[in-house]
Amino acid sequence: MRLIAHHILACHAKGCTSNNFPLKFSDVESQNAEAEFSPDFLKGFYPKIEWNVLITTAKEKFIKFGEVSLPEEQPNLEDLDEETLKKIHHVLLEIDVITGKMSCPNCGHIYPIMSGIPNMLLAEHEIA
Amino acid sequence: MSRPELQAPPEIYYDDTVAKKYTQNSRNQEIQAQMTYRALELLALPAGRPSYILDIGCGSGLSGEILEEEGHVWTGVDISPSMLEVALEREVEGDLFLQDIGQGLGFRPGTFDGAIRFVHTLDSYRYERLMLPVFSISVLQWLFNAETSHPTSSPPHRLSRFFTTLYAALKNPSRAVLQFYPSSDSQITMCSTIARRAGFGGGVIVDYPNSKKARKVFLCLFVGTGSYSGSTIAEEVPRGLEGDGEEGDMDIDEEGEVKFEKRRERERKRPSEKKKALKIRDKEWILKKKELYRKRGKEDVPKDSKYTGRKRRVAF
Ligand SMILES: C[S@@+](CC[C@H](N)C(=O)[O-])C[C@H]1O[C@@H](n2cnc3c(N)ncnc32)[C@H](O)[C@@H]1O
């Protein structure tokens, strides 16, 4: 799972409707993936980014996978230069989490990740 | 043979053998490809610009590969570990989740509200920023089977959970196109009623309604109204296709021709041009996937046998 997918995830366990994003990584192993750079795609996705979440996540867990020196404040879309776009591209689409856990900041539910695939299944009593 | 969804729950029915057969069957590939192109057409995405698409019940990624060719980035959810495993083996580019859509989707509700503060955003992006187009091929019929007597297992409950969480994740304006195989008209009614109750607009489209073989049912759901791909999302639902569906199968009309060319191109492309996948995934996945279901408390997961992982292309 790449960080772009993590970015749209939230806990969906019963009763967990607020403070349920972002899921917190632990015990992660990740790899660099390679994805085609598409400025058009990034610009389309750009406004969906929660900037703080993205850079905090990247810095906490994954910074070693690239020289990701993203600005603290999200630049305006029209101010984006290619260099910054490439960094965003790398963080969103080229950091691939292979194993680890994601836990909900609200209810603590743990979603394990194996072979790059998060297991979002809930037990019967956790289904809303 | 009765319909697959009457035989076993999806994660049991789509086991290793069926997942492989399903994916390799060229007739099936063709049909799923046709429906994928049709769903894309009904989604009416902004022209010439790649989107971020959610594929619900993505299976082994047959549709996903078409989305990739069209330049889109996608994310898929599926309940069958075997189908997802085939997707891994096929080195699809999309991110995958093991998820039962009847439990609700684990996507950030109101994901796209956060963007509102970017008031300087260029106009052409203003609407796309709120949009996660959704698409699903041949999946919804599976939600009509109750697995246990638990209240959260009933089809209405599962459908309602699915549509409610889907609606919440989308925000407005957006579209969701879901092709499925209803076993009766009452299933269509149930789907569209529950979708409407969840907040969706839109309706049902039936392609080739008079052909027993080619008839295809799509739910074409709208969230909100407003500009999207340059035009207004009217409340109007696109029209179904007439005829017997043959033009999709044979290369009679121009469109069919184009689609077939793409298909061939795709065959040629694979696997040499595909980006190197992370092989590390496969091995571990094979060993662990059944455990996932045992943990979840399912009794009917086949016990490990000497066949577990047999014939699987293991990396390294
Ligand atoms: C006929 S296959 C279609 C796969 C893919 N969409 C395609 O076009 O090739 C149906 C898929 O729906 C998935 N499915 C069924 N019920 C599901 C559920 N409750 N949650 C997620 N996926 C489900 C199955 O695992 C299977 O992969």
Ligand SMILES: [Zn+2]
């Ligand atoms: Zn939670």
